[in-house]
Amino acid sequence: MKTTWDTRYSKRIDFMKESPIRKLLKFTEMEDVISFAGGLPAPKIFPCQQFDEACSKVLKEKGSIALQYGTTGGYTPLREWIAENNPIGIKVSPDNIIITSGSQQSLDMLGRVFINEGDHILVESPTYLGALQAWNAYGASYIATKIDDDGLIPEEFENSARCGPKFAYVQPNYHNPTGVSLTLERRKRILEIADHYGIPLVEDDPYGQLNFDCEPIDSLLKLDSYYRNCPGNYCGDVIYLGTFSKVLAPGMRMAYVIAPLNVINKINLAKQGADLHSATFNQVVTYEMIKDGFIDEHVQLIRRVYAQRRDIMLDALEKFMPEGCTWTHPKGGLFIWAFLPETIDTTELLAYAEKEKVAFVPGIQFFPGNHAMINAMRLNFSNASPDSIVTGVKRLVAAYNAYLEEKGDH
Numbered sequence: 376m377k378t379t380w381d382t383r384y385s386k387r388i389d390f391m392k393e394s395p396i397r398k399l400l401k402f403t404e405m406e407d408v409i410s411f412a413g414g415l416p417a418p419k420i421f422p423c424q425q426f427d428e429a430c431s432k433v434l435k436e437k438g439s440i441a442l443q444y445g446t447t448g449g450y451t452p453l454r455e456w457i458a459e460n461n462p463i464g465i466k467v468s469p470d471n472i473i474i475t476s477g478s479q480q481s482l483d484m485l486g487r488v489f490i491n492e493g494d495h496i497l498v499e500s501p502t503y504l505g506a507l508q509a510w511n512a513y514g515a516s517y518i519a520t521k522i523d524d525d526g527l528i529p530e531e532f533e534n535s536a537r538c539g540p541k542f543a544y545v546q547p548n549y550h551n552p553t554g555v556s557l558t559l560e561r562r563k564r565i566l567e568i569a570d571h572y573g574i575p576l577v578e579d580d581p582y583g584q585l586n587f588d589c590e591p592i593d594s595l596l597k598l599d600s601y602y603r604n605c606p607g608n609y610c611g612d613v614i615y616l617g618t619f620s621k622v623l624a625p626g627m628r629m630a631y632v633i634a635p636l637n638v639i640n641k642i643n644l645a646k647q648g649a650d651l652h653s654a655t656f657n658q659v660v661t662y663e664m665i666k667d668g669f670i671d672e673h674v675q676l677i678r679r680v681y682a683q684r685r686d687i688m689l690d691a692l693e694k695f696m697p698e699g700c701t702w703t704h705p706k707g708g709l710f711i712w713a714f715l716p717e718t719i720d721t722t723e724l725l726a727y728a729e730k731e732k733v734a735f736v737p738g739i740q741f742f743p744g745n746h747a748m749i750n751a752m753r754l755n756f757s758n759a760s761p762d763s764i765v766t767g768v769k770r771l772v773a774a775y776n777a778y779l780e781e782k783g784d785h
């Protein structure tokens with residue numbers, strides 16, 4: 376008898392949509408295309424030689440561990456290193472840390488552990504598309520909360536908090552997609568409001584170490600420790616998501632969650648069913664790469680290279696973009712968020728950009744609610760070479776002109 380899978384899908388699969396960025400990546404892999412679309416690091420500065428040495432060393436000296444199954448919580452020396460050396464400067468027990476296969480998996484684990492169909496999650500608007508993708512699968516609804524150039528707006532956050540979300544998801548540093556950061560005053564205020572309304576916070580921080588021309592601001596997790604009178608020690612219930620993707624290599628899929636013990640235990644249960652544990656080899660190699668301070672040196676290099684690329688993109692936008700366009704001036708991270716005049720629909724513009732062989736992500740993709748801005752776009756500056764950035768911006772302008780021409784607005 377012929378069986379068919381098509382009538383047997385879960386209800387969940389209906390909630391899942393292909394990421395437009397993943398779709399775009401197929402286009403951006405084509406020759407001659409300049410991509411400002413993905414959030415890809417600069418491949419030129421991947422530390423290949425150091426990886427080569429670390430891999431050889433691990434295989435020679437720790438092969439029996441690195442190639443074996445591991446515990447779900449993760450490789451103990453790596454968790455101990457994170458406990459001692461985490462970039463946010465918080466003292467935390469390794470027991471409060473679980474290693475995951477990228478922060479994307481951390482987000483999925485939070486979905487598994489916390490989200491029932493119809494639950495409301497407070498998110499910034501716009502927010503990280505991957506978080507929406509992860510949580511849509513669990514039937515989440517969103518309380519979209521406005522941000523401005525200083526990040527999440529406390530009054531808006533308070534209004535949303537009153538609706539009783541299950542938790543609030545915040546990216547305080549060089550936010551994806553806008554590049555803006557939450558000011559220290561606002562961080563404190565957000566913590567107060569969250570405490571007042573009893574809303575737990577999830578702090579997603581992949582870009583916190585990529586500060587170019589400013590001192591880093593204390594994380595929500597760290598500020599919470601002051602708020603709770605245990606300065607510098609993990610004692611509250613902020614959940615922090617860290618990742619090695621942007622400071623080492625995203626292909627390693629190495630990240631971690633810092634959370635209260637009872638939450639770590641639940642994530643551990645969820646992860647057992649998902650993948651047993653993250654790749655042991657990658658964990659041991661990551662530990663080998665970072666244990667003697669290489670990462671600090673490497674982060675300096677990343678900062679220098681990305682700061683230069685950001686400046687080149689900002690200059691090119693200034694020089695070539697038509698009147699009526701504005702954009703953010705991020706102090707770190709990977710992204711600039713640009714606005715074209717209100718009548719321009721960047722989703723439509725993308726088709727013209729593809730003809731010009733340049734890619735960006737239409738801003739509408741990042742909005743969880745109904746108040747999407749059709750004229751926004753996310754531009755990544757870390758991946759394209761300096762020359763390509765200038766050429767790419769010129770192509771973007773050519774696409775914009777072609778679009779206007781065809782719409783008859785010229």
Ligand SMILES: Cc1ncc(COP(=O)(O)O)c(C=O)c1O
Pocket residue numbers: 414476477478479480503505546551579581618619620625629630
């Ligand atoms: C805000 C945010 N969270 C999580 C992720 C996922 O990172 P990872 O590579 O660790 O899965 C990204 C990746 O771009 C991101 O921008």
